[in-house]
Amino acid sequence: MNAPVRKLSLVVAALFGSLLVSTTLIQYVFAADLNARPDNRRTLLSTYARERGEILVGQTPVARSVPSDDQFKFQREYAQGPLYSHVTGFYSFYGAQGGLEQAENAMLSGSSDKLFYRRISDLFTGRRPQGATLETTLDPAVQEAADEGLEDIRGAAVALDPSTGAILAMVSHPNFDPNDVAGHDLDEVAENYEELNTDSSRPLVNRSIGGDLYPPGSVFKVVTAAAALSTGEYTEDTVVPGPAVLDLPQTDADLPNAFDGPCGPNDEVTMTEALAVSCNTAFARVGMDIGAEALQSQAAKFGFGDSISVPMRVTPSTVPAEMNLPQLAQASIGQYDVRATPIQMAMVAAGVANDGVVMQPYLVQSVIGSDLSVIESTDPQELSEAVTPDVAAQLNRMMVAVVEDGSGRRAQIDGVSVAGKTGTAQHGEGRKAHAWFISFAPADDPQIAVAVIAEDGGVAGNEAGGGAVAAPIARQMMEARLDR
Incomplete structure (x- = not known):
């Protein structure tokens, strides 16, 4: 064989060898990663032929797959789409995005390892593969009350069962209609998705658990009060300085x-009086007296800094690690660099309501197979003991005074003792303050804990405080739960 032919043979052999190696890598080594890529349209389209599981609120499916007459076999459909948009998220050509669609995609699609034996059974019995159904903890009446209350307000509302951590409502405004991005018309879906992504109001962001965290303002005074009472040097009746200016x-x-x-x-x-009238100077003074370490430790016991999932990931709330005395004074009234999610502040209210014990929040009560068997269910789990039962009892009475005699009167419910705390949080010079309210009811037998935020004071603007805008929304949510 002459030299040119020999060289050509070696080149051809090397090319065939490279082809064999690359094919082996793609088909065996990188197969799982390639299949999992969100931009792998071939894999995504194949999943449309499988019926995804439902997402239930009570016994009503708020997300389900219905047969379609096109090549994709099934169409994802969202009943009352905007009402549950941040709970469900959506499933489309862009994959599973947001909410339970993304967080529990493996269960809904049927690809979870927990469904392995069920898939084997389907293979042998000839049953059509189907995803699992998620039964949520949401109370539709509370969800609707929160949504109606926030109507034209940019903000969020969360409600928890204090004794279990079950999420009773999760609403973020502005919301969106998942049906607009779940269709089979790719051009229309792309146009709607682009519109949502470029909207300056960020409707795809679930403000109740993430996004740009909020300064909690005066609702954080509950944490400062808890830290002070836990030192043993303060009680609800301790007299503290409360001048006009500190x-x-x-x-x-x-x-x-x-x-x-x-x-x-x-x-x-x-x-007690300081909390009722939301006295800045008193709580700033108390915060400086107990020190940064006590305040930071107390906030951590309520869940600040924790990375939790519900199962969607919750952005950790924060208290600054390093503070001088003026910064500590501001942090003690929920300003400076203190930042919190609405669900975190609902956890503070729920912890006080539950004798000082903070429960792990959760949104999925059970996962149900296609044969209606329960694959898994959620048992309530204790996250931490934030305060002792005695301190919780004192905070309970202090928060009742806020609603009965202080800044939270608009949260009063006839015949029901309500505990709460208002908040008005500054977040930039010249900008309208955020309006907050946290609460629980009944105060003597808590069934629901709530946190509401209205960005920029909601419809009332600069004239708004938590008591004027957020408290009535919280009251509607509590009434909806107690009237069931």
């Missing part, structure tokens, strides 16, 4: 109350 150390800046004048006669006020 002279902060290490700076020329002062910290005033949100209202003119002191919080009580002779510039003094009890801890």
Whole structure:
């Protein structure tokens, strides 16, 4: 064989060898990763031939697959789409995005390892492969009350069962209609998806558990009060300074109350009265006295800093690690760099309501197979003991005073004792303050804990405080639960 032919043979052999190696790598080594890629349209289209499991609220499917007359076999359909949009997320040509569609995609699609033996059974029995159904913990009446309350407001609302951690409502506004991005017309879906993605109001963001976290403002005073009471040096009746303006150390800046004048006669006020009127100067002084470590530790016991999933991932809420005294004073009233999600503040209210024990929040009660057997169910789990039962009882009474005699009167429910805390959170010079409210009811036998935020004061703008805008929404949610 002459030299040119020999060289050509070696090149051809090398090419065939490369082809064999690359084919082996693609088919065996990288197969799983390639199949899992969200932009692998071939794999995605193949899943349309399989019926995804339903997402239930009560016994009503709010997401289900219905037969279609085109090549894709099934169409994902969302009943009351906007109402549950951030709970369900959506499933489309872009894959499973947001909500339970993404967080529990393996279960809904039937590809979870937990369904392996069921898939084998389907193979031998000839049954059509089908995903599992998710039964949520949501109370439709509470969900609807939150949605109606937030109607034209940008913000979020969350409700929990204090004794279990079950999520009773999860609403984020603005919302969207998942049906608009779940169709089989690719051009139309792409147009709708682009519109949602470029919308400056960010309707795809679930504000109840993530997005840009909020300064909690005065609702964080419940955490500061818990830290103070837990030292043993304070009680609900302890008298603390409550001047009109607090002279902060290490700076020329002062910290005033949100209202003119002191919080009580002779510039003094009890801890209960300070919470009822939301006295900035009193809680800033208390925060500086107990120290940053006590405040940070107490916030952590309520869940700040924890990475939890419900099963969607919740962005951890934060308290600054390093603070000087003026910063600590601001943090003690929920300002400076304190940031929280609405679900975190609902956990604070629920922890107080549940004798000081914070339960792990969860949204899926059970996973049900195509044969109606329960594949798995969620048992309530304790996250932490935030405060002792005695401290929780004191906080309970203090928060009842907020609603009965203080800034939270608009959360009152006839014949029901309600505990709550208002909040008005500054978040930039010249910007309208956020309006907060956290609460639980009945105070003597808590069935529901709530957190509501109205961005930029909602429809009331600068005139809004948590008591004016957020408290009535929380009241509607609590009434919906208690009237069931």
